[in-house]
Amino acid sequence: MNLRAVRRTTTVFYLSVLALALVGWKCPGNPLVKPSFTGGPQSGRAPLYAQFQGDVDVLPPLVLAKFRGEPGDDEQPPPPPEPEPEPVTVVSWLWSFGDGDSGTGQNVSHVYTDEGCHDVTLTVILSNGMSGTITREDFICVEVGNQRPVADAGPDQEVPVAVIFNKEQSRVNGQTGTLVQLDGSESYDPDGDPLTYSWTFLEWPEGLNGLGKPAYPEPLLSDPNAEKPTFVAEFPGDYVLQLVVDDGQPDDAKVFSEPDTVTITGLVNSGPVADAGDDQNVCRYDETQLDGSDSFDPEGGDLTYSWSFLQVPAGSNVDDGWLSNPAATKPRFVPDVPGEFRLLLVVSDGVESAGDTVSITAADPRGFSRCVNFLYLFTQGPSQTEIDNDVAQFNELPPFTNGLDVPIQMSEFEVTNCLYAYMLNYANGEGYLDPPVKAFAGGNVTLNGEILLQIEDIVDEPEYCDIEWDDVHGIFFIARRDGQSMAHHPVVEVSWFGALAFCNWMSDFYGVDLMYNLATWSASSGSGGCRLPDENEWEYAAAWETTGVGTGLHHIWGFVSSLQLTDISTTRANYQSSNPLGLTSPPLTTPIQYYNGANGTTSSKSPSNCYDMSGNVAEWTNTKPYLYPNNETKGETPDERIVRGGSWQDTAFDVRTARRDSLPPYATEPTVGFRFVWEDNSCGE
Numbered sequence: 001m002n003l004r005a006v007r008r009t010t011t012v013f014y015l016s017v018l019a020l021a022l023v024g025w026k027c028p029g030n031p032l033v034k035p036s037f038t039g040g041p042q043s044g045r046a047p048l049y050a051q052f053q054g055d056v057d058v059l060p061p062l063v064l065a066k067f068r069g070e071p072g073d074d075e076q077p078p079p080p081p082e083p084e085p086e087p088v089t090v091v092s093w094l095w096s097f098g099d100g101d102s103g104t105g106q107n108v109s110h111v112y113t114d115e116g117c118h119d120v121t122l123t124v125i126l127s128n129g130m131s132g133t134i135t136r137e138d139f140i141c142v143e144v145g146n147q148r149p150v151a152d153a154g155p156d157q158e159v160p161v162a163v164i165f166n167k168e169q170s171r172v173n174g175q176t177g178t179l180v181q182l183d184g185s186e187s188y189d190p191d192g193d194p195l196t197y198s199w200t201f202l203e204w205p206e207g208l209n210g211l212g213k214p215a216y217p218e219p220l221l222s223d224p225n226a227e228k229p230t231f232v233a234e235f236p237g238d239y240v241l242q243l244v245v246d247d248g249q250p251d252d253a254k255v256f257s258e259p260d261t262v263t264i265t266g267l268v269n270s271g272p273v274a275d276a277g278d279d280q281n282v283c284r285y286d287e288t289q290l291d292g293s294d295s296f297d298p299e300g301g302d303l304t305y306s307w308s309f310l311q312v313p314a315g316s317n318v319d320d321g322w323l324s325n326p327a328a329t330k331p332r333f334v335p336d337v338p339g340e341f342r343l344l345l346v347v348s349d350g351v352e353s354a355g356d357t358v359s360i361t362a363a364d365p366r367g368f369s370r371c372v373n374f375l376y377l378f379t380q381g382p383s384q385t386e387i388d389n390d391v392a393q394f395n396e397l398p399p400f401t402n403g404l405d406v407p408i409q410m411s412e413f414e415v416t417n418c419l420y421a422y423m424l425n426y427a428n429g430e431g432y433l434d435p436p437v438k439a440f441a442g443g444n445v446t447l448n449g450e451i452l453l454q455i456e457d458i459v460d461e462p463e464y465c466d467i468e469w470d471d472v473h474g475i476f477f478i479a480r481r482d483g484q485s486m487a488h489h490p491v492v493e494v495s496w497f498g499a500l501a502f503c504n505w506m507s508d509f510y511g512v513d514l515m516y517n518l519a520t521w522s523a524s525s526g527s528g529g530c531r532l533p534d535e536n537e538w539e540y541a542a543a544w545e546t547t548g549v550g551t552g553l554h555h556i557w558g559f560v561s562s563l564q565l566t567d568i569s570t571t572r573a574n575y576q577s578s579n580p581l582g583l584t585s586p587p588l589t590t591p592i593q594y595y596n597g598a599n600g601t602t603s604s605k606s607p608s609n610c611y612d613m614s615g616n617v618a619e620w621t622n623t624k625p626y627l628y629p630n631n632e633t634k635g636e637t638p639d640e641r642i643v644r645g646g647s648w649q650d651t652a653f654d655v656r657t658a659r660r661d662s663l664p665p666y667a668t669e670p671t672v673g674f675r676f677v678w679e680d681n682s683c684g685e
Contacts, residue, residue, distance in 0.1 A: 032059040033132030035124045045145030048112040054093050056124045056132065092125040098140065113190070117141040146247065147190040148255050153243040153262035154183035160269030160301065160350040161236050177232035178350055180264050184227050184243050187257070193247035199224045205237020205266065239264040269351050272297040276307075276345035276358035282335060283418035284362045285425060286478045286487040289332045292345050295356075301349035307331055310357060313339025322473065334470065334477040335362035365419040409678040410533065410541045412610055413592035414490035414617055415502065417466050417478045423505045424453070424467065424476040432505065445498070448519060452498035453491075454668040464587055464670035465493040482583050488591040490617045490673040496532075496641045496665035497521060499620045499674040503530040506676070521665070533677045535623035535642045535660075542606045542613035542645065543657040568652045571595075572604045573615035575646060575655045587670040588648045589616055606657075610675075614655040617673035618643045625662040640664050647671035 039052035095103040097110045098118030112118065117138035125131045159178045184197055201218055219231040219239065233239060241264070245257045277291035292305055307326045312318045316337045324332040335341055341360040347353045424445065427433055434446045445453040455465045466486035468479045478487045494502075500516045507514050507529030515531040517524045523531075533541070570578035572595060579588040580599070593611050597603035606613045613619075623642045640662040646655030649671050653659075663672065 030130045030132060033057075033124065033126060033130050034059070035122050035132045035134045037120070037122045037134070037136075039120065039139070042139060043141045043143075045143045046113045046115065046147055048140070048142045049109065050112060050140055051109050052095065052107070052120070052122075054095075054106045054122050054124065056090060058088055058126065058130075086128075088130075089127045090124050091127050092123075094123040094125070096121040112140055112142045113144075113147065115142055115144040146193075146249065146253060146255050149189040149193070149195055149245050149247050149257045150187060151243045151245045151257040151260040152184060152186035152188075153241065153260040154186065156263045156265070158265045158267055159233050160299070161233055161266040177234035178266070179230055180233050180239075181228055181230045182241065182243075182262065182264075184245070187227075187243070187245045187260075189245075189247045191247065193249065195227075195245045196248045197225050197227055198244045198246075199226075199229055200242050202240040202242050202261065204239045205235045233264060233266040236266045236268045239266065267299070269301075269349065270298050271351050272301070272303055272347045272349045272353045274345045274347045274353040274356040276343065276356040279359040279361070281361050281363065282485070283422075283478065283487040284335055284338055284364050285421045285476060286362070286418060286485055287332050287334050287480050288360055288362075288485075289330055289480060289483070290343065290345075290358065290360075291330050292347065293329050295329075295345070295347045295353070297347075297349045299349070303347045303349055305329055306346045306348070308344050309341065310344050311340065311342035313337050313341065313362075316341070317473070332480070334473070334475065335360065336473070336475060338362050338364050365416065365422050408533075408537065410537070410608060410610055411675040411677065414612055414619065414673045414675050415499075416488050416592055417491050418487040420453075420491040420494065420502060421467050421476045421478050423502050423509070426509055427501070427505045428476070430508075432501075447497070447501055448521075450497040450521070451495055451666055451668060452501050453495070454493040465491075466587075467491065481585070482581075484581065484583075489587075489589045490592065490612070492587050492589070492617055492670045492673055493668045494673060495668050496620050496663070498668075499532055499676075502674075503532060503676055506530040528679050530676050530678055532620060532622040532674060535621045535644065537677060538613075538619065538621050538644050539657060541608040541610055568614075568655070569602075571600060572602045573655055574612070574648045575615040575650055575652060577649060579648075586649075587617075590648075613645050614657055615646055615650070616648055617645075618647045618650075618661065618669075618671055619645050620672065620674040643672055 033056065035054060035056045037052055037054045039050055041048065041050065090106075093104060093106045093108075095105075095108055095110075096119075097103065097112070098120055099112060099114050101110060103110060118140045119135055119137045120139040121133065121135040123131060123133040157180065159180055161178060182199065184199075187195055187197070189195055199221055201221075204219055217234075219233070222230045231239075240261055242259045242261050244259045246254050249255065273296055275292060275294035275296075277294065280288065282288045290307060292307070295303055295305070297303055305327055307323055307328075308320050309318065314337075316335075316339070318333060318336055318341065320326055322333045333341075339362060341362065343358050343360070344355045345358070346355045424433075432447065434448070444451050444456055453465065453467065455467055455469065466479050466481065466489060467476055469475075470477055478485070480486065500521060501518060504514045504516050504518055510530075512529045513527055514524055515527075515529040516522065568575075570576065570580070574580070574588075574590045574594070577588055580590060580594070581588075590612075595601045595604040595611065604614075605611055621642045621644060625640050625642060641664075643661050643663055644659070645657065646659060663669070
């Protein structure tokens with residue numbers, strides 16, 4: 001036999017055995033690694049607090065023989081000495097407690113709350129990769145008994161504490177305080193037993209008494225055994241409270257919770273400052289907005305608002321219930337009578353401010369008027385040159401001379417929402433509307449079956465009228481748009497019938513003759529009252545300079561040849577949707593007297609000192625359609641009425657004072673309003 005071959009075969013055999021042994025050492029659960037553990041208590045009632053300690057034994061590793069050559073065999077040199085083995089250590093202790101929870105470490109603790117017996121398993125992993133596992137079945141057995149309740153003292157809080165000064169201006173805390181509510185409602189008992197609460201103070205801040213001396217008064221709890229007691233935090237600093245709950249069992253069976261604490265931090269608060277805004281002068285029935293937005297808290301805290309009325313004028317029905325929201329920063333109300341309304345604002349960030357007041361003075365509107373002298377003749381229509389050059393417009397032909405011999409007073413401004421709402425409420429109070437006295441139920445305002453003012457919304461159309469009905473308080477009022485009062489904007493959505501009715505209500509209010517029979521919508525025999533202007537009166541007041549009897553100069557926004565389009569700009573009239581107020585919805589009107597030379601405008605009064613006779617809103621007249629000269633037989637729509645002046649929506653061409661259009665008398669448009677005249681010089685002064 002070849003000895004060298006035998007030696008090679010033997011070496012391969014032992015190396016194979018060694019390789020198998022090494023592979024076996026790195027497998028989990030190697031029999032050479034024998035973990036063990038102790039623990040307990042192994043039985044008891046839940047919650048059961050168990051402690052465990054692990055241990056491990058490692059058996060000596062297999063020693064493999066080392067083969068060398070026979071003596072005298074010089075084919076191979078002897079092998080070098082084997083290195084010393086590294087020490088073996090435990091790198092991981094892995095526990096499974098049998099109730100779904102696990103842990104790590106040689107010594108561990110675990111609380112069992114589930115009823116039943118639980119297997120406990122320990123796995124150890126050594127530094128050489130070997131591991132071992134031991135499981136002890138039903139090692140821990142738990143009975144469910146009276147479980148320990150859990151206390152929850154609620155979240156920590158920060159509360160304001162006011163800074164108070166005594167007569168010597170020394171800082172004194174504790175004169176006022178902030179009521180703090182504790183909350184233990186999240187405490188619970190696993191068994192569902194009703195809880196008993198016990199609150200105690202662990203610490204509280206030092207304060208200063210009324211003499212400026214240090215003081216340590218323990219705060220008083222409203223009820224130390226309540227679920228949600230209160231106390232007053234008087235001084236800045238930390239108030240630390242402890243809550244312990246028990247399950248309300250008899251003393252020999254009662255189980256107490258672990259204590260839980262909550263910290264209430266008192267922060268120095270110098271108190272907020274209320275600012276009720278500027279005093280205002282408003283129109284009666286104008287929806288008035290208060291403004292407390294300049295109120296502030298020096299510490300930057302959030303504020304709450306409280307508005308209330310201190311004073312209202314005699315005869316007013318206004319009270320706090322008229323405020324749109326007394327807790328809002330900018331509430332609104334409607335003054336129902338003239339006089340002073342005084343309101344109080346108090347703000348709070350947990351500490352109330354001193355009150356601030358604001359005065360709102362409401363006044364009844366007036367129909368301002370200017371005397372217009374008609375004691376001479378003037379020529380309406382285009383000049384002969386315009387006719388010859390064929391630039392005159394169809395509805396401006398032919399020219400004719402008109403004679404007026406009665407001085408009148410023309411209203412200086414278009415009738416405003418303020419004045420029209422005032423007259424609506426007067427008419428409603430007198431029972432002049434359909435239905436009768438104070439029974440108006442919203443929607444369109446009507447009289448004798450004719451629409452006067454369209455205030456109700458139309459489906460798929462914007463709301464144009466700025467007068468609305470308050471069904472709760474039974475009044476018409478002027479609404480706000482885009483944060484702006486619409487009181488002094490011209491009324492729109494008013495029909496020709498609505499203009500006539502207004503004139504009669506105004507005459508009735510002043511005790512003068514009524515100018516119209518509203519049953520037939522025709523002129524009455526009265527004189528001296530309020531009425532709509534005739535077309536020639538309107539054109540004269542809008543366009544003619546009174547330079548002498550029988551002579552005159554037409555206003556530049558008149559006929560085509562005299563019209564200088566470059567001179568008509570949105571700084572001189574409200575036309576072509578110029579919208580200088582930035583309104584977000586129509587009508588894009590401007591207040592009366594807006595084009596007065598201020599607001600970046602040019603003063604644009606007519607020769608008779610009347611405003612907005614070009615643009616803003618077109619205006620009803622009392623005249624039926626006809627072509628110049630005065631010949632009603634040529635009118636194509638005799639039931640319509642002439643409107644003059646153009647509106648905020650029209651082009652420059654259509655706001656010329658010579659421009660004539662007509663509408664049915666029942667029409668209500670967001671571009672049409674009116675002005676009035678007096679025949680009695682003493683009225684409206």
